[in-house]
Amino acid sequence: MTKLNPDQKSAIEHDRGPLLVLAGAGSGKTMVVTHRIARLVGRGTPPRAILAMTFTNKAAEEMAVRLEKLVGPGAREATIGTFHAFGLRVLTQEARALGFHDGRFAIFDQADQAGAVREILRAIRGNRKYDIWAILSRISKAKNEFVEPEQFAARKGDEYDDITALVYPRYVEALRSFHALDFDDLICEVVRLFRRRQDVLDKWRERYWYVLVDEYQDTNHAQLELVRLMAEEHRNICVVGDDDQSIYAWRGADVRNILDFEQHFPGAKVVKLQNNYRSTDAILSVANVVIHKSSARRHEKRLVATRPGGEKTQVVVASDPEVEAGFIADEAQRLINDGLQPRNVAVLYRSNALSEPIETAFRQREIPVRVLGGTQFYERKEVKDLIAYLRVLTSPRDEISLRRIINYPARGIGPVALERLATHALASDKPLWNAVSQASSISGLAPPAVAGCASLAGILQQASHRLDAGEPAADIARFVVHDTGLEADIAAGSSSSQAAARRRGNLAAFLRVLERFDQSGRRGRDALGALLRVLSLNTEAEEKDPGNVVTLATMHGTKGLEFEVVFVAGVEEGIIPHARTLDARATDVDSQDVEEERRLFYVAVTRAKARLYLCRARHRSLRGKPAPRTPSRFLTELPEELFDTREVRDATPTTQSMMDGIAGLLAALEK
DNA sequence: GCTCCTTGGGTTTTT
DNA sequence: CCCAAGGAGC
Numbered sequence: 001m002t003k004l005n006p007d008q009k010s011a012i013e014h015d016r017g018p019l020l021v022l023a024g025a026g027s028g029k030t031m032v033v034t035h036r037i038a039r040l041v042g043r044g045t046p047p048r049a050i051l052a053m054t055f056t057n058k059a060a061e062e063m064a065v066r067l068e069k070l071v072g073p074g075a076r077e078a079t080i081g082t083f084h085a086f087g088l089r090v091l092t093q094e095a096r097a098l099g100f101h102d103g104r105f106a107i108f109d110q111a112d113q114a115g116a117v118r119e120i121l122r123a124i125r126g127n128r129k130y131d132i133w134a135i136l137s138r139i140s141k142a143k144n145e146f147v148e149p150e151q152f153a154a155r156k157g158d159e160y161d162d163i164t165a166l167v168y169p170r171y172v173e174a175l176r177s178f179h180a181l182d183f184d185d186l187i188c189e190v191v192r193l194f195r196r197r198q199d200v201l202d203k204w205r206e207r208y209w210y211v212l213v214d215e216y217q218d219t220n221h222a223q224l225e226l227v228r229l230m231a232e233e234h235r236n237i238c239v240v241g242d243d244d245q246s247i248y249a250w251r252g253a254d255v256r257n258i259l260d261f262e263q264h265f266p267g268a269k270v271v272k273l274q275n276n277y278r279s280t281d282a283i284l285s286v287a288n289v290v291i292h293k294s295s296a297r298r299h300e301k302r303l304v305a306t307r308p309g310g311e312k313t314q315v316v317v318a319s320d321p322e323v324e325a326g327f328i329a330d331e332a333q334r335l336i337n338d339g340l341q342p343r344n345v346a347v348l349y350r351s352n353a354l355s356e357p358i359e360t361a362f363r364q365r366e367i368p369v370r371v372l373g374g375t376q377f378y379e380r381k382e383v384k385d386l387i388a389y390l391r392v393l394t395s396p397r398d399e400i401s402l403r404r405i406i407n408y409p410a411r412g413i414g415p416v417a418l419e420r421l422a423t424h425a426l427a428s429d430k431p432l433w434n435a436v437s438q439a440s441s442i443s444g445l446a447p448p449a450v451a452g453c454a455s456l457a458g459i460l461q462q463a464s465h466r467l468d469a470g471e472p473a474a475d476i477a478r479f480v481v482h483d484t485g486l487e488a489d490i491a492a493g494s495s496s497s498q499a500a501a502r503r504r505g506n507l508a509a510f511l512r513v514l515e516r517f518d519q520s521g522r523r524g525r526d527a528l529g530a531l532l533r534v535l536s537l538n539t540e541a542e543e544k545d546p547g548n549v550v551t552l553a554t555m556h557g558t559k560g561l562e563f564e565v566v567f568v569a570g571v572e573e574g575i576i577p578h579a580r581t582l583d584a585r586a587t588d589v590d591s592q593d594v595e596e597e598r599r600l601f602y603v604a605v606t607r608a609k610a611r612l613y614l615c616r617a618r619h620r621s622l623r624g625k626p627a628p629r630t631p632s633r634f635l636t637e638l639p640e641e642l643f644d645t646r647e648v649r650d651a652t653p654t655t656q657s658m659m660d661g662i663a664g665l666l667a668a669l670e671k
Numbered sequence: 672g673c674t675c676c677t678t679g680g681g682t683t684t685t686t
Numbered sequence: 687c688c689c690a691a692g693g694a695g696c
């Protein structure tokens with residue numbers, strides 16, 4: 001795509017001052033961003049003065065690679081990364097200004113956050129069971145809007161707001177005492193720091209002359225504030241995004257950021273990229289119908305196809321998910337046999353739980369696939385367990401990690417003993433870890449618990465000495481895995497030898513990550529702690545070269561990607577739109593959620609360049625119970641002339657021969 | 672008091 | 687189908 005259209009040109013050549021690029025799907029967005037940076041560099045801006053923030057690691061990676069192709073190795077001087085990575089970078093460098101004088105803080109992922117809330121709920125002794133995620137989502141929303149616990153409590157709300165008002169202050173306090181930051185803090189704490197320390201803010205402002213934000217529609221309020229602080233002086237802020245692809249409101253994203261950009265940054269230039277270079281007209285017609293039925297407030301725009309004609313969309317109705325998966329794999333196989341590259345095929349679904357039959361169907365046919373997302377590598381239990389041990393080493397105040405491993409593998413420290421340790425820690429105003437390492441001097445602990453504490457403390461202290469002595473992290477991790485009995489527990493605790501092998505494989509993969517870290521020559525507690533923090537942002541597994549394989553992914557997971565052929569599976573009411581957005585009883589819904597589902601479907605449709613299949617099953621078992629399924633409203637809304645429908649039924653030999661048998665019987669009767 | 676086993680309840684998307 | 691709370695043995 002060497003020829004630029006006038007809109008692309010004006011976005012690239014815009015010089016100074018705020019710029020909003022409304023980049024429709026497939027309109028050459030990444031090209032515009034990278035060319036714009038390249039042009040700045042070409043005209044004398046040093047790459048290190050450029051800050052480009054994205055939303056996902058994948059997008060950052062993509063941008064960095066493409067920029068390097070344009071401007072050469074100098075591009076590496078530019079700061080390109082996710083908002084959270086940038087936040088971590090600032091907080092790490094400014095650790096002293098933050099009160100983490102030793103720099104030994106942990107980053108809490110969602111599981112850790114949930115653990116903290118669970119502890120708090122237990123302490124409150126609520127007689128009711130609460131949905132922890134609903135509470136966390138409210139806390140997160142409040143944090144991102146800089147609503148302090150007191151202000152939150154002063155507001156009136158529903159029952160979940162009430163319980164959140166109780167949990168929120170304790171949650172903030174808990175994280176502080178654990179020396180931990182959650183994902184939201186990585187942004188919010190930077191904003192707070194910049195607001196309170198003009199000198200620090202000035203330093204970072206001077207460093208970055210130009211600020212770019214990709215996928216701007218996905219930013220939340222705190223991110224807007226960060227962008228404002230970084231850019232309000234020189235006002236060289238360029239944001240790129242598409243409100244029609246805003247699909248992260250559930251995570252706090254506020255689409256008003258992109259809708260109101262011109263108010264936030266007066267005098268902004270606005271460029272709309274509406275030429276679509278990706279999809280055929282046939283596919284784009286479907287996309288346009290989907291998005292124009294939206295009732296949400298949007299920037300008015302209409303994608304115009306540059307590829308006329310094209311194959312009609314196929315709507316596929318299968319009897320059940322296995323048949324659906326079988327059809328998709330067979331059809332993919334057929335297209336691949338006709339010369340299509342596997343890497344040009346993707347299968348998209350609403351939630352990871354739907355991937356299983358599809359993955360199985362591809363594997364049965366020996367078509368190579370990669371499954372994006374799913375249980376993230378660093379969230380697998382065995383990996384998290386080992387990480388928890390290492391986090392206790394590098395950040396001993398991280399009580400959530402300590403609680404995770406204090407009695408795993410089992411070493412005699414049961415709930416009662418743990419409670420006693422915690423009480424003792426609280427009374428002496430010391431971290432829980434101190435209580436564990438001095439368990440023998442705590443009265444009222446059962447002998448097995450004392451022994452367990454001694455064993456745990458012994459292992460960790462030995463590991464700690466080795467760490468300080470400069471031993472490689474991988475060796476220390478191997479020591480921990482072996483001496484704690486983690487290794488033995490994997491063998492004993494797995495349901496099958498296959499499962500055990502897989503878990504061992506995950507551990508081995510994590511050890512390889514540590515080995516690579518060791519090879520970089522970095523040693524010691526603080527270096528390992530820094531690695532663990534970076535890893536917690538790096539949720540993608542370590543596969544940089546996927547090879548020539550079919551992609552299986554959630555609709556969220558493929559934003560920004562494109563494929564010749566796209567299958568969307570499970571286009572059923574209750575899946576897309578998801579039941580949770582339709583169910584009034586759900587604790588977190590509002591009416592905008594269905595519109596977000598629509599945009600999500602739109603994102604899925606616009607991934608396809610040449611062929612689009614929208615598949616659904618008539619029956620699907622959810623949670624073990626089989627249930628009849630109806631087509632998604634996004635399907636029934638489509639005018640009939642835009643697609644062809646085909647029905648696929650189970651074609652297993654038994655069914656087939658039964659049909660043959662009946663046909664034969666009928667034929668005989670005819671005579 | 673701890674561990675194991677059973678039971679029962681709950682499942683979106685991701686930095 | 688997988689994790690978290692509850693009940694019986696050591």
